[in-house]
Amino acid sequence: MGRLGPTEIILILVVIILLFGAKKLPDMARSLGKSARILKSEAKAMKSDDQQSAPADPPASASQDQAAPRTIQAAPGDVTSSRPVTEPTDSTKR
Secondary structure, eight states, X not given: OOOOOHHHHHHHHHHHHHHHOTTHHHHHHHHHHHHXXXXXXXXXXXXXXXXXXXXXXXXXXXXXXXXXXXXXXXXXXXXXXXXXXXXXXXXXXX
16 A cells, blocks of 8 residues: 555545535535534543642532532534533542
8 A cells, every 4th residue: 555646635535526515515624623623622621620630639518519510612602512511429539
């Protein structure tokens, strides 16, 4: 299996355009970009949550359990796809 040359790449692009049509490709690219942004923001949120919970914290008080639920946004400024996140209520000590 050799490397893809310019002829093979052009042939692949022509086949993709024939399969999906020229009008669907911008929509597909847009949805792919949105999905990439969502994945990036979720990964960043998970990383920041891991860094915040890394130090050994004392058990949470009752006032912190009553706090408002967090909201994770899919993309900056995209409020239509934001959803509340329920925190686990784990009573065991870590």
